[in-house]
Amino acid sequence: LSGLPKQEYCYRKCMEREVVVQPSPRVYKALKTQMEFILNELQRIDVGESIEPELLDTIDLIATTMNGLKGDGNNGK
Template sequence: MEKNRDKKGRWRNLYVGFRMSPEESKALNIRVKLSGLTKQDYIIKCLSGPSIEVTGNPRVYKALRDQMAQIYDELKRICDGDEMTEEQLFTLQLIAQTLQGLKGEQ
């Protein structure tokens, strides 16, 4: 029986599970979508280094487009007198950082 190995020849046979609140899970899923990585790769990279490098691809573009559409809807709502939530501000900041990284800005 041949073992499944990753691209670097490592045999990954251990599972790690943990609990999250619905808000934490949503924030993690947004970060994963905007990174263009799988959830496993994203979490491993977060644990391995100080920052995540995003490579532009169609999946990242679609995630950015979808998040920007949601933010646009929220901004229209805010113009009517409501306020942005902390979660929405966080997502907007994350999108801005991702777009700056894709453009090569600091």
């Protein structure tokens, strides 16, 4: 979702550098695909069932990314 090539993303994560998401059609498409996946998963979950931790992590990542794309400089806080 970062919009970076995989090698650059891995390099930055290994070096513990910040990964900054640059808005682009590629990022938009990745976010849209992930949101469709989340919607399908949430529709599949019955009332009273627990949500998988991986799905919650994905939702958190997308929310953080979307807040960062707003361009307000404070990540939505």
